[in-house]
Amino acid sequence: MIASAAPVAVIFRRSPSRLVQLIRWHLGDDQIEAGQWFKGLIHAARCDLSPSGQYLIYFAAIHRAPYGSWTAISRPPYLTALALWPKGDSRGGGGMFTGEAQVVLDHQPKEMVLAEGFDLPENFRPTSIAAHSGWTPGDLEERKALRDGWQVIAEAGLLYPVPGSRPRPFMPMRQHEKPGEDGLRLRRLRSSFERGHRTEYAVTDRHGRMILTLPNCDWADWQGGDLLYAQGGALYRLRGGSLAQGLAQAEQVHDFNGTQFAPLAPPDWATRW
Template identity: 35%
Template sequence: MRQFPARIHGLLAPQAPLGVIIRRGPSKQVATILWDRRQDTFQLGQWLKGRIYERRSDLSPDGQYLIYFAMNGHWQSEAQGSWTAISQAPYLKALTLFPKGDCWQGGGLWTGHTRYWLNGCHDEALFNHANKLRRDLKFQPSTYFGAECTGVYYPRLLRDGWQLLEQREIAKWQSQDIFEKPLGHGWRLRKIAHAEVGAPVGKGCYWDEHQLRHPASGTTQNYPDWEWAELDGDRLVWAEHGKLLAGRIHHGGLSQATELFDFNPMQFQPRQAPY
């Protein structure tokens, strides 16, 4: 059986030097890891035997809480097989749990330190142990991008400083949406967000690739293996082949690439949240 590197997606807290890495692999096992972005240290949160939809997830501005959409297929359970949860980052144990019962919609965004928006219809919470957190019933994304992953992911990108430049319909059930973010020294990070049926082997129906572009010189550098990339202060961070890396942008482009952590060796281990 063909082996694939761990699949990595990052969530960065905009007002604190913290992040959460969502690490998937094998396909029905996923872990969350706390990332101290000052020290570049990593602390395991918890594993789930199931799927976390990373593009429908978000980290609170102070990095204290995680909202995520997950599925384990236990449709007769109290969580109904899929659910939106709010947890204390980087753990998965729910403080607030909204059963879903299908994979249509789900997940959400933080609209403040203690307020969150839910993507689509949810019944009342099964339980709520985070009384200071409130559902934001007034917020709606300024643009509707569909009910599934793009309906949360694209508003998150726009909120975090990305610009949507173009939406391309390649064929039936195949599209590419082009986002960019300025990096400094005239360089721009381009994200090509794919949504398609029949994606390449080893990728889901939603997947990203990246480029570094310098419009003034006409230079484009392709990085098709970067599955996630973001600006972190004055450095660029990205995920490639199951590893997290960082580098600096100078006039000549990317330099000083450094491996921060290799997530490939990680294996499932039961772990209790400390709350």
């Protein structure tokens, strides 16, 4: 995800062994800053960066005491919590920034109590997304998408197979587009499944013709006229002037394959507001 008011992004790198590493990507010079690892699940779709990129809100779960699951705010690329709201389940959780010190949590009002030992600056204003928080799948993700410039262009109920069972209807496939430069648009097709998710990306021209597809792509977004994306455990940048020439022209920013877990203690600045 990319900060709205600063050239910085964060990436959650998942390993096959239920480990997640937080990465900070400095978009101005494509420098990569490796951060802390987490042993458990982080739901990336329920995370968000503050406009400056200084703060990250994330939803994590280990499904054991003392919290089970929780929403926290940290300073990337560290996950050390500055504020933590216990959740206990996966019905909702996470949040989004509506300002540098304003955050909306996908928690029910009764779940808006900070865990013992945590506090917030006086100017920080957390609110609950709605009285039905946690009961409307995709509501938080949709709000974030619309805020970040994605537009809903299609929605239709489709049939998808689940391994070992007959095809059945799932939640609708929802297609979004995000305008780029020179009439180009990044198209995202996201479908919700009973087990997992699938997201596909493509680039279309001003006439709606597909000029580029991104197979097996984990994430994609615009930065100015450049296309940024994650694929096969690596980050790439495809310059705007090279889009028509295809993915062969993409520059690999960093390859994370082979990186192994290593404990990383947070510096002092990452442990305080």
